[in-house]
Amino acid sequence: MREWDRDRMQDAAYMAGLMADCEREIQKGIIGQGEIIRQVMLAMLTGGNVLLEGMPGLGKTRLVSTISRVFDLSFKRIQFTPDLMPSDVTGTNIIVRKEQGSSFSFERGPIFANLILADEINRATPKTQSALLEAMQEHTVTVGNDSHVLEEPFFVLATQNPIENEGTYPLPEAQLDRFMFKILVNFPSKEELKGIVTLTEGSQAPVIEKRLDAEGLLAARTLVNQIPVADAVMDHLLDIVMETHAANPYIREGASPRAAQALIRAAKAKAFLEGRFNVAFQDVEEVTYPVLRHRILLSFEAVSKGVSEDEVIREILRTKKPQI
Amino acid sequence: MDRKVFLRTIRSCLVRLNLAGLFDKLVSALGIGAAVGIVFQAVSFVVPVYYVNLYMGILMMLAVLVAFVAAFLKRATMEQAALLMDGFGFQERIITAYENRNEEGPLVQLQREDAMRQLAAHRDRIRIPLWPSWKKTVFSVLLLAGMFGLALTPSKMKDRAKELHQIEQQAGEKEKEIEEVIEELSDLESEELTPQQFAALQEMAESLQSSLTEYRQADTEEALEAAGDKLNYKYGIMSSQIEDLARSLQNGGAVSGVTAQSMQAMAQKLREKSGNASQGPGGENGNQGGQSGGQSPGGENGNQGGQGDGQGTGGEGSGQGTGEGQGSGRGTGSSSTPHDYVSVPNAIADSESLTGNAYDHDASEYFRAQNGLSWEGNHVSHEAVIGSYERNAYEGIAAGKYPSGMENVIKEYFASFNQDQ
Numbered sequence: 001m002r003e004w005d006r007d008r009m010q011d012a013a014y015m016a017g018l019m020a021d022c023e024r025e026i027q028k029g030i031i032g033q034g035e036i037i038r039q040v041m042l043a044m045l046t047g048g049n050v051l052l053e054g055m056p057g058l059g060k061t062r063l064v065s066t067i068s069r070v071f072d073l074s075f076k077r078i079q080f081t082p083d084l085m086p087s088d089v090t091g092t093n094i095i096v097r098k099e100q101g102s103s104f105s106f107e108r109g110p111i112f113a114n115l116i117l118a119d120e121i122n123r124a125t126p127k128t129q130s131a132l133l134e135a136m137q138e139h140t141v142t143v144g145n146d147s148h149v150l151e152e153p154f155f156v157l158a159t160q161n162p163i164e165n166e167g168t169y170p171l172p173e174a175q176l177d178r179f180m181f182k183i184l185v186n187f188p189s190k191e192e193l194k195g196i197v198t199l200t201e202g203s204q205a206p207v208i209e210k211r212l213d214a215e216g217l218l219a220a221r222t223l224v225n226q227i228p229v230a231d232a233v234m235d236h237l238l239d240i241v242m243e244t245h246a247a248n249p250y251i252r253e254g255a256s257p258r259a260a261q262a263l264i265r266a267a268k269a270k271a272f273l274e275g276r277f278n279v280a281f282q283d284v285e286e287v288t289y290p291v292l293r294h295r296i297l298l299s300f301e302a303v304s305k306g307v308s309e310d311e312v313i314r315e316i317l318r319t320k321k322p323q324i
Numbered sequence: 325m326d327r328k329v330f331l332r333t334i335r336s337c338l339v340r341l342n343l344a345g346l347f348d349k350l351v352s353a354l355g356i357g358a359a360v361g362i363v364f365q366a367v368s369f370v371v372p373v374y375y376v377n378l379y380m381g382i383l384m385m386l387a388v389l390v391a392f393v394a395a396f397l398k399r400a401t402m403e404q405a406a407l408l409m410d411g412f413g414f415q416e417r418i419i420t421a422y423e424n425r426n427e428e429g430p431l432v433q434l435q436r437e438d439a440m441r442q443l444a445a446h447r448d449r450i451r452i453p454l455w456p457s458w459k460k461t462v463f464s465v466l467l468l469a470g471m472f473g474l475a476l477t478p479s480k481m482k483d484r485a486k487e488l489h490q491i492e493q494q495a496g497e498k499e500k501e502i503e504e505v506i507e508e509l510s511d512l513e514s515e516e517l518t519p520q521q522f523a524a525l526q527e528m529a530e531s532l533q534s535s536l537t538e539y540r541q542a543d544t545e546e547a548l549e550a551a552g553d554k555l556n557y558k559y560g561i562m563s564s565q566i567e568d569l570a571r572s573l574q575n576g577g578a579v580s581g582v583t584a585q586s587m588q589a590m591a592q593k594l595r596e597k598s599g600n601a602s603q604g605p606g607g608e609n610g611n612q613g614g615q616s617g618g619q620s621p622g623g624e625n626g627n628q629g630g631q632g633d634g635q636g637t638g639g640e641g642s643g644q645g646t647g648e649g650q651g652s653g654r655g656t657g658s659s660s661t662p663h664d665y666v667s668v669p670n671a672i673a674d675s676e677s678l679t680g681n682a683y684d685h686d687a688s689e690y691f692r693a694q695n696g697l698s699w700e701g702n703h704v705s706h707e708a709v710i711g712s713y714e715r716n717a718y719e720g721i722a723a724g725k726y727p728s729g730m731e732n733v734i735k736e737y738f739a740s741f742n743q744d745q
Contacts, residue, residue, distance in 0.1 A: 010430065012430065012431055012434050013434060223431065226429065226430075226431040226432075227431055227435070228420050228423070228424050228427070228431065228432055228435055229420070230407075230416050230419040230420040230423050231403075231423060232403070232407055232416070232419060233416055233419075233420075276415060276417070276438065277431055277434050277435035277438055278415070278416055278417050278420035278421070278435050278438075278439070279416065279420070280410075280415035280416040280417075281416060282415065
């Protein structure tokens, strides 16, 4: 495999092609779930965090480990449990005995990695969950009086189980808002399942190769940020977000301004991944579901009628067509 | 594709888009105009509207104007054209490139090149229809056809509208003429007149006012004709009355010659009008002169007859009036134009002094008919007609046919009959 060319880091077309290569490489290790891989790639390209919701055993851990291998990023997995303490995540100051005398030394927790898999995040107490907040938003960890900067790129991929909610602590809205995407991991189809079984139980596991590194990923992020957006596309995007605040019997609380930021970033990343250097209406609409899904609060009427967030978003997209 | 070609391509799409918008608005406006025109035409089948076709034409012109104005006001911009072009599978490349046409930067440049490359490769995808949808066009054409079809369909109400219009035009001319005469009559009023003379002029003006009302209320040929006959008669009477006034003023000696002259001129004018308004010039003037002479008492009649004589020039008709008083009037007129008829009372027609009378069949054809202006009518019993007269009178009041203030007089008149019974 050829090494990526660092001299062409500013070449957007080259970098876009490289990202597409990365996506294909990840797909070698993950059967099916193409949409989920794409969305996780989008989040990585924009520096966003992802909340994966799905049943256990759907390949979430495998996905993260594959990504870490393809991008040559450090990867840590934290299993969230009710007795997990914040210091178990962030790290803590410990006394170090030296010849000159004892002193405190910061022992870095598992959060000090490029890729964090926060498995079953809703099983930890809110106190521990909130320990992630600063890291997710500011990319720093404060222990005592000292703040420690996390290594870039920093990316949290949290999972939660939609069933077995007993003894769990649902994520507070503030924390949910810090996830760029909420991705629903559905059960694979029979064909996909066959592929998964063949892949994992077969004698020859696929070789996942490194295609990029942290530096390349950060360079790609910079390029994504520079993608121009037409006024009409921006208007459409803002209309969608504003529509979540319009009178709607199914919405109790609309999306925050952070949703608009996430939408535009995700739409840019999607265009970039497709080798395009402008944002299309379609890009915006496709990323609306994972961006808004966890940012709109359904009303009692919606819950009682069994209306899901995706149905509400679909209706918003149906009514808010681009103004041509 | 370079930047200029890129912009030119968008501009050509813009022109096409604006043309399409104009055509669409034109078709819509004509359709709406035609729908309203159909309503106009339908109304003209139940209500006499003479200018319905004119209104229809104005409406269509207005529709076209509105379409042009709306198309101009709502004309598309380059951004809209670019956005529309993007709808043909360019995924907002063109609008982004257009909006950032003056920006520089590696990504913007890359995007612009990508947009131009895509546009050059897939330009044939862009198909902006120039004409509106066929459904809309067919619908509008059908409405237009319906409107013109109705316009060409004859109907009694349309004929009636035509007739009413002609009546209005004729009546309008007459009204103008009467107003002028009333004004001239008021000019004759001066301080030199005695109260009686002044009142006489006032009475003439009032009489003409009632003719004015008659013309305004005339809605049939017959009514117009009747009003015309009355007016002629009034003109004749008035001319002799004014003549008398002028003469008495001159005889009095205390009056300036100006007023008397004006009166003479006025009398002359009225006599001319009386002649012009009747069926032909020449002989009828003589007839009118004779008639006036016959109806007016005393020496004034002779004078009047003489003047009628002077007016007529050549022809078959002649009129002569003889008063029961001291004077006598004689009027002769001639005209090369043959007349339909000349109506005179039997007593005059039977007189041997009348040229072209019942006994002189070389100059005119004589017959007796009970429908002339001077026919005294048949006698019928009061009970036979009072009911229908009263009904007609009340209908006339309801229709506003009578001068204001006369309604109560008419009602009291018929009420007095009822009391008598």
